[in-house]
Amino acid sequence: MDGRNSTALTYFILVGLSEHPRAQVIFFCLVLVSYLVILLGNSLILFLIHYDSRLHTPMYFFLSNLSFLDICYTSSVAPQMIINCLTKIPTISLNECLAQMCISLYLGVVECLLLAIMSYDRCVAIGDPLRYSVRMGPQLCALLAVCTWVSAFLLTVVPTLVLPLEFCDHHIINHFFCEVLAMIKVACNDLWLNKLLMVVTSSLTLLAPFAFILVSYGCILGAVLRIRSTEGRRKAFSTCSSHLTVVVIFYGTAIAMYMIPQDKASGEVDKFASLLYGIMTPMLNPLIYSLRNKDVKGALQKLWGEKNVP
Structure with missing residues (x-):
């Protein structure tokens, strides 16, 4: 992690769009606007x-975790991309790059993992509504959230520390930020164990949660079909549609990026796929959950009404 096993290499050059100045100006504007929308939108969700x-229910507890997570994730990469657009030769130190990765x-x-937990929450809410508040109590919700953060740490950070990447003289990274696949392409140590570990962790963090989400929504569909009233079915589908939209966007791009063999993957496709799930999804989350959610819109109207009371 600290680069002690590497050679004298101390920095990387992130090429991104540096060879296309006009496109870089457009990219700068898009990333800057997207980042501001992410900060404002997700902060508003957290505040509401x-x-x-x-909104003090399990569903919104997990949504608040998602909003906080989106702010943190985007803040780990977006500022670097914005700064790079203003720099003729965008560089980043080895340690900063490894930390960002x-x-x-x-x-x-x-x-x-959090999206999988949210699907389970929706499954319990629709499949067993009478016992929902008991089954998804505060202690269980807190435990699930903590397990999500701890499990992710064990599956990503610990393996990275155990099997560090080594870098020799190849200091040009064809990406907007220090993304793990781009870093692997410029590493000079024997990577067969790293790649094997990535396949295993990708299966545990992408395929397994995605399969769990599909099973959960299969159970939800069965529960919805048992609802006799049309209004009840519409309401049930409405509560799940926002989450399902986010799942399709996020998992679709992430699985396509990390589960496709890298010898068949395009570097340009990887770059823009990482933007789709790393920038676009966090930006769309507050819009999806606010525009398609009556409770959130109600809370916003309540806040706006109180502010306008003389």
């Missing part, structure tokens, strides 16, 4: 959940 007691990988895995 804290502010409105009607670990942090972004760790937070990305936390989101994978």
Whole structure:
């Protein structure tokens, strides 16, 4: 992790779009606007959940975790990308690059596991509504959240420390930030064990949670079909549609990126796929959950109404 096993290499050059100045200007504007929307949107979600007691439920507890996570994840990569757009030769030190790689990988895995937990919450809420508050009590919700963060740490940061990457003289990274796949491509040590470990961890953090989500939604679909009233079915589908939209966007790009053999993957595709799940998804999350959620819109209207009371 600290580069002691590497040679004199002390920095990397992140090429990204540096060879295309006009595209880099557009990219700068898009990333800057997206980052501001992520900060404002997710901060608003966090505030509304804290502010409105009607949102003090397991569903919104996990949503607040997701919003906090999105702010942290984007903040680990977006500022670096914005600064790089303003620099003729964007460089980053070895230690900073390795830290960014670990942090972004760790937070990305936390989101994978958290989305699976959120699907279980929706499954219990729709499949067993009468005992929902008992089955998803505060202690269990807190335990699930803690397990998510700890498990992600054990699956990402610990293996990175145990099997550190070594770098020789190849200091150019064809990416916008220090993403793990881009880092592996420039490492000079024998990587067969690292790649094997990545396949295992990707299966545990992508395929297994995604399969769990599919099973959960299969159970949800069965429960919805047993609801006799049309209004009840519509409400049940409405509560799940936001989460399912996020799952499709996030898991679709992440699985395509990390589960495709790297000798068949394109570096350009990898770069923009990482932007899709790393920038676009955190930006869309607050919009999806606010525009398609009556409770959140109600809390926002309540806040706006109180502010306008003389």
